Structure formats: C-alpha cells, structure tokens
Amino acid sequence: MASAAVEHPLPTAYDDAWAALAWVLENARHGSGEPWLSKHGDSSRLFLAGDSAGGNIAHNLAMRVGQQQEHGVRIKGVALLDPYFLGRYVSPGAERAWGFICAGRYGTGHPYVNPTALTAAAWRGLPAARVLMTVSDQDRLGPFQRAYVDALRGSGWGGRARLYVTPGQGHCYFLNNLDSPKAAMHMATLAAFINGS
Template identity: 40%
Template sequence: MNAYGTKSHHSLRIDIKVEIVDFKLQQAMDPDAEVERDLSPFLRIYKSGRVERLLGTEVLPAGTDPATGVASKDVLFDPDAGLWVRLYLPDLAGCTPDKRLPVVVYFHGGSFTVETAASPTYHNYLNSLVAAACVLGVSVNFRRPPEHPLPAAYDDSLAAVRWVTETGEAWVAERGDLGRVFLAGDSAGGNIAHQVALRAGAEVLGGGAVIKGLVLIHPFFWGAEPLGSEDPVFGERIDSVWRLLCPGTSGLDDPRVNPLAELAPSLGALPCRRVLVAVAEKDRLRERSVAYYEALRRSGWDGEALLLESAGEQHVFHLHNPHSDKARAKLRAVVDFLTAE
C-alpha cells in the first residue's frame, strides 16, 4: 500500500499473477474444459464427455434454391430417434414431362463425425446434382460418433432407405421412380453407401424398389496392411480414430472399414448392376478405392464398374472448389452415370 492508500504496481502484478494461476488451476480441475482427445481439424472430446465439433456446424434451411430452382424440405422419418432426411425436387419444367425421376439417396461425408444433411457444403452440392441430373434427392441425416458410435450411422442410413421405399410422402410417391434407386456418398458417406447396399441387398425392399446403382466418391476404406505407397503413420492415426468411432471393432480389417478383408462379404453380393468409383490422384485414400474397383471386377459380380480419376486433385476437392473445371467435369460424369439407360 502506498501513501495514498492504494496498491503499488508491484502488488498489483502479484495479484494478477495469482489470479492467472488460480484460473489455470480451476481450468485444470474442470472436466468440461480439459481436453481428453484432440482430433483436429474435426473435433475435440473433453473429459466431461462434451464434444466440440470444429467444422461442419453451419446449417442452411431447406427451401427453393434461386440458382437452380431446386426445392427442398426436411422430413422426420423416425421421431423417436430424431432421424430426418432432406428431400430435393428439381424444377420439373426442365425435366422430361410425365416421367418419374430416379431416386438418389445420398450419405454425407465428414469422417462420420462432422457435417450434416443441412450443411452448406452438402445442401449446395445436392442442389447442383439434383438440378443437373433431374433426379429426386434424399440426403440422409444419420447419428454421428462419438455420441452415437458405429454402427448407428449404418443402421440409421439403412432405415432411411427402407423409409424411401415404403413411404407415402408426396414427393417420393408422386415423382420418384423406385425402380431406379441409387445409393451415393463421399468419404465416410461412400463407406456408408457400400455397407447399406450390401445390407439392403440381403432383404426385399418395399414398393418393388430396385437399387440400380452405387456411386462411391473418394470412399473411406482402409486396412491393417498398407497398400502400395500408403503411409503407415497415417494408417496408425486412422486405426486410433476408427477404434473410437466403432468400439469393439477388430481393427482396420473390420469389414466395415475394409471391404477387402478376409471376413468381408463378397463384393459379388452387391445388389446393383452398376457401380461408379471416383478417386482423386493426390487423395491418401486413392489406392484403397482403386483396389476396391479392381476387386469388384474380379469378384464374379455381374455388372458394370466404372473408375473415374481426377488428376492432380485432393480428397473431396469438388466440395471445396465446386466451380473449378475438374469439379464440373466430375459432376457431369456422375450425372451421366445416374441418367444412363
């Protein structure tokens, strides 16, 4: 205390230091502030169990897209679990009159953990795809790990496909052609599309629905042993994350992450007659996708498999730079696949 009855600068500095130390101690003792696992750039998990998602948290409402004329709406199909889909209907003036539309069920990417069917990235992509292909789009909002570990996302996605084939919802019932159902997805969504196709193929879907094709865009597949030039260090990180997403897993040769594993169902069991596998030259998942394509052709599967490669590009580049020439070419290739008779 100085002559004027106030604290000296030295005393103030001590008090500030004490307050900072106290704050840090409180923070260290607060499980809601202490990070247990940092999985940047996707999420952080705190000791309290709180999950902080670092990307894919923005949402766009459904409605009519002024750029494409595509209309969208959200439909709750399992109120108990809070499961919903976002439906997309193109401007019918630009489609073949009085003709039902192919139905594309789309599973979003995001390492299973981030993004939603309402994310700007996926809302905008579905608007573009639906407008260009003149299809009925169904974007699935599945539950995500770590709050809802796998196989929740697979179960929810299969439930969405069943709903599509059984619902009396007006857009689907009046405009959708259930004889031309396609399953599609990118990254983790491509993994889901493959798994759902196998599971749906083992049952009789409602409405006489037929899964005509499968579109796997940079699908998330891996395995215990590296292929070709795969980075073992990257593989170790995938192994650690996969065990978090899918508790009780056998590891990276679990058929859910490695469709070429010894115990995985034969690719010849895919129920569709056409498959498009899209890869990017600089994507670390590329070699797995190419191996999937080659194994499918060797499996005895009686269908047409197509491999589309984008030279010089990274993982899901078309979502990050949708107006580039290569992204437009890729969209065109997917449209051609969906609309081929």
C-alpha cells in the same frame, strides 16, 4: 479412453441409413402417407451415393440391401465419391481415427472399412447394376478405393464398375472448389452415371 467420446459409434450410421431407405421405399408406394414421394418417386431408379464417409455408408447400405433382400429392392447404381475406405495395414494415425469412429469395436481389417475383406460371394450379392468409384489421385485413401474396384471386378459380380480418377487433387477436392474445371468434370461424370451413359 478417446473412443468413449463417440456418442453414436458405428454401426449407428449404417442403421440410420437403413431406416431412411426403408422409409423412402415405404412412402414411395402409391397411396402411402407421403403424397409427394408416392407421386414423384421412382423406386426403379434407386441410386445410392456419398462422398468420403458418406461413400462408406452408401457402400455398406448397398451391401446390407443385398444381404437382407427386403422390399424387393434393386439398386440401379452406387456412386462412391472418394469414399473412406482403409485396409488391414494403415498408418497409426489412420488406425486411431478408425478406432475412434467405431469406438474400438472393429479393426481396420473389418469389411465396414475394408471392403476387400468381403468374400467373392458377398460381392456378388451387391444388388446394383453399376458402381462408380471416383478417386482423387493425391488422396491417401486412393489405393484402398482402387482395391475396392479390383475386388468387385474380380468377384464375378454381374454389374459394371467404373473407376474415374482425377489427377493432381486431394480427398474430396470437389467440395471446396465447385467451380473448378476438374470439379465440373467430376460432376458431369456423376450425372452421366446416373443418367445411364
């Protein structure tokens, strides 16, 4: 069985991200065991971000924060850069890849990889004021990324969702050509999102 090769299938990555966030929040408090973080950290400016699989993890972490409501966490923004999302109906290759990632535990209709399967009430629980979704228009995942923004906007969620599309580029193009004008615009868009403009 091919999926047996996955040593740490999902939801391990989500659990690890949750543990990391809890550590940061605990150690950002003044008088904590991590002086640099307690001196320089500002939990009122918390952003979650990731590209590709990291974007998937950032989304799922944000949703878990909303469900758990521990630590009184409020996320200022979530940046999803060409995130790895699928839908219920995908190519056989995409279905096999997802089955490998999660050791066959969840189908492509599961909210872990298909956020459009979330209820409107679940979307409204997203504890972020803003979401940035970047899509490279030649990315085969683009339709699922766009559907995410449509579902979020249509849910009654109280924040702002921004869709930024880069024409003529494939999945996470910005990682392989950091000096290109399009990658520079992508980075400027992300920086403006974090800086609040």
